[in-house]
Amino acid sequence: MxxxxxxxxxxxxxxxxxxxxxxxxxxxxxRHTDASPNVNVCTGAVGVGCILVPVSSDSCINFTGGLSFLNKEVSVAVIPDGLACTFFSQFGCLSAPGGFDEVVLTGGTWSFFDVPGANSDVNFNDLSSSFICTPV
Known part of the structure; x- marks a missing residue:
């Protein structure tokens, strides 16, 4: 019993x-154990003054603190497929009306000397102070 x-x-x-x-x-x-994607940001050509920056969706990354050496010095970015990253000339991922002080880059390797701007290709070399990425 x-x-x-x-x-x-x-x-x-x-x-x-x-x-x-x-x-x-x-x-x-x-709980997923997938690592955050990284954007490779360089002050020179790919491999020169580069750092892998882990990104999370819609989180602004300012070039301050440990990233201050990148402020107004970015020349190249390698963006993973599936992301669109907007680089801004101001801190806080802020842009002036018209968006002339930002560039949006998708997956690939980009030289900031010639990137797509608001109306045409622009030279955005040594202008970035922050960036933000979102999945596409």
């Missing part, structure tokens, strides 16, 4: 545990 009671008790605990998981609903999540 004790064996039957023990079996029923374990079954009840298992059912209650499953019910608790079901009630958790949207708060139950699976």
């Amino acid at each position: 004790a064996l039957n009671y023990s079996y029923k008790l374990k079954s009840l605990i298992a059912v209650l545990g499953l019910a608790q998981l079901a009630l958790a609903g949207p708060t139950l999540s699976v």
Whole structure:
């Protein structure tokens, strides 16, 4: 008899545990271990004065603190496929009306001497103070 009671008790605990998981609903999540993508930003040609900057979606990165050597010095950026990164001449990922002080770059290697601007290709070399990336 004790064996039957023990079996029923374990079954009840298992059912209650499953019910608790079901009630958790949207708060139950699976943690992904995917690393953040990195943008390679350089003060010279690729491989010269470069640093890999980890980016997360829609987070502004200012060239201050440990990145201050990049402020108004960026000449090349290598952007992973699947990202669009906007580089700004101001801190805080801010732009003047008209967007003439920013450039939007998608996946690839870009020389800032000739990048797509608001109306035509522009020389954005040594102008960047911040950038932000979003998935495309």
